[in-house]
Amino acid sequence: MSLPDGWELVVGLEVHTELLTASKLFCGCENRFGEEPNTHVCPVCLGLPGSLPVLNRQAVELAMRIGAALHCTIAPSTFHRKNYFYPDQSKDYQISQYDLPINSRGYLDLPDGSRIGIERAHLEEDTGKTTHLSSGGRLQGAERSLVDYNRCGVPLVEIVSAPDIRSSAQARAYASELRSVLIATGASDGRLEEGSIRFDANVSVRRAGEPFGTRCEIKNLNSLRSLQRAIDYEAQRQIDLIESGGVVRQETRHWDEGLGETSTLRVKEDAEDYRYFRDPDLVDLAPEPAWVDEVRHRLPPMPSERRSALGALLSSPTSAQLDAVEAVVELGIERFVHAVARENGDVVIALSRAANELASAVDEVDRLAEHSFVTVVDMEASGEVSATQAKALLAGLLAGEDSDPRSLARAKGFEKMDQSALSTLVEELIGAHPDEWSRYRGGDEKLAQFFIGQVMRRTKGQANGKTVIEELNARR
Amino acid sequence: MSSSLSRDDVEKVARLARLRLTEAELDLFTGQLAQILDHASDLAALDLHDVAPTAHPFGLINVMRDDLVEASLPPEEILREAPDAEQGRFGVPRIVGEEP
Incomplete structure (x- = not known):
């Protein structure tokens, strides 16, 4: 959408990402989504006295990886208590970082x-999850939570x-690029639908x-589409508002995805109203320079680099191919396409099979050896096989039916069709469908x-589809 | 040194802490808090330019634990002390407008 003439939009985003740790930030409770309520809590995360x-x-390691990638x-850095009265924290404050954050002043291209x-x-630390009763789950007008x-x-x-x-x-x-970077660092699973990454x-x-x-802060943006x-x-x-x-x-405003509107949630408090102060239970964090260097050193290639490397295999990529490059990099499966390129195979076919067949079974790709993919x-x-058969072979390999493409092809009866048998079949079909044939002859390519x-x-x-067309055209 | 703490400051701090103070209490606490601040401001008379701020009485940094899962509490035990619970969750009154 473009703004009316003479107006400029200014946006800053706050992105919260949950970290892929086994346990919570300050206690040993399991960090796991989708469990029965209150089954992963203890005196520390409840803030009970004496804990x-x-x-x-x-x-800390994952936070530094994010910092290095950005x-x-x-x-x-130090930890502060952000004090507020809302029951998503039972201790009435959230432990956060205030004037001395672990990472500062970076950029994302x-x-x-x-x-x-x-x-x-x-x-x-993240907060608990509140469910508001008696107003269709919406915040405004809830009677009880x-x-x-x-x-x-x-x-x-x-x-x-x-x-x-x-x-x-x-x-x-x-937001989309940042999500890819967070996945690449290993800090996040990137699952927006599970709230792993959230935007304000x-x-x-x-x-x-x-x-x-004057700015307004918009909350409750759970997808890239909602954000936009x-x-x-x-x-x-x-x-x-200004023109009238x-x-x-x-103020803080709440986005209602159903209505497609924002509405006032509350007028913004000043930062000092959170009465930040140093958490006396936590000491300073000062990672040794050797640890920081190691994190920077071990950082895997970022999505932008990986897209360039994959895109460089294509001579003049179409926009669909660029989309495929993006998808394949996002899923982290470009090694298959690179393997095909190293063997001087057909990169265009490889990219398409990776972006479709491998992407649709991405959890199983570890079953597939790169050389098997190259063979298919x-x-x-x-x-030797048709596109349809190649897709079926990949599906079979990913499902663990076999590990050798050629033996799987034999098992499935995928042998190259005899040209004369195809010729006879095309002949038969032309005879059986005279109307369609005359329209095709008349120039209706569909x-x-x-x-x-x-x-x-x-x-x-x-x-093979291409061979069928050759057979048809030979009789046209 | 005299404190610049006003009665309005105390009223605001009380509001932020959700404390309801009477007029008499406001007067009392304004006086007491001002005394404490005055006492602390004595430090301003000292030359401390080469003294690092003390954030913690222990000279410790980097206290960390390994990322290991430990047992949580059973939900029955957690919810037993809750004044209100439903569907395994804590029940709380309507609380709109204070989410950070």
Whole structure:
């Protein structure tokens, strides 16, 4: 969506990502999604008197990986209590980092070449999950709430961008790229639908050249689509308000995905109202320089690099192929395509099979040897099997039916169809479908698909589509 | 040194802590808190430019544990002390408008 002439959008995003640790940030309760309520809680994460938090080393490691991937300064840091009265924390404060975060001042480069500044990426604990009764689960108007503390104390890193984002599409691109980076570092599983990554957007508008306008913080953005829609809605709301003589009030607003609207949740408190103070139960965190260096050193290649490397295998990629490159990199399965390239195989076929057949069974790809994938791609490229058969072979290999593509092909009866048998079959089908044949002869190319479909049905997918068209054209 | 703490400051701090104070209590605590702040502000008379702030009485840093799962409490035990519980969850009154 574009804004009315003369207006500029200014957005900063706060992204919370849960860390893939085994246990919580300050206690040994299991960090696990989707369990029975309150089965992973203990005196520490409930904040019972006498309990003491102890920092999880792996959470620090993952936080530093995020910092390294975002080109941040990784520095000594401290933990503060953020005090507030809301039952998603039973101890009435959240342990977070305040003036000295572990990671600060970095950046993220987006695929379009733009660079978004990162102000900080700090460690904190997640909150419990509240369910609001008697208003269709919505926050406003709830009479009573139920709380599950399983998520309470799960390690989070909050990544705060600079207000460098200028459109809702760019906000989406940033969120999407950041998600890929978080997955690549091993810090996050990237599952938006499970709330592993959550977005808050600070949105303001200004007339071009003017200072920043008053911002509103939008909450409850659970998908990339919600993020983009909410920013579009909010920008237009603020512009309409200002153009009709009103003033934007600094507040927190709630996005309602069903209504496609934001509404006031509460007027923003000042930061000091959280009465931050040092948590006296936790000592300073100052990772040894050798540990920090090691984290930076061991950091795997980031998605941007990996996309370039994979894209470089294609001579002049189409936009569909670029999408496939993105998908394959996101799933971390590009090694299969690289293996085909190393053997001088057909990279276009390999990319397509990876982005479709491997992607649809991504949890099983460890069963598939790279050389088996190379073989299947070669079999398809040489016409030894049809595309349909190649897909079936990959499905079989991924399902563990066999580990050798050629023996699986024999078991499935995928032998190259005899040219004369195909010729006879095409002849037969032309005779059986005179109307379709005359339309095809008359130039209706769509009918080729009809004949290919018939051939595939009769041969159980054994025939090669291109060969069928050759047979048809020979008689046209 | 005199404190700049006002009665309004105390009223605000009490509100943030969800404390309901009477007029008499506000007067009493403004005086007491001002005394404490005055006492602390005596430090300002000292030359401390080469003394690092003390955040903790122990000279410890980097106290960490390995990422190992330990047993949690049984949910029955956790919910036994709760004034209200339903479907394995803690029941709380309507609380809108204070989420951070």
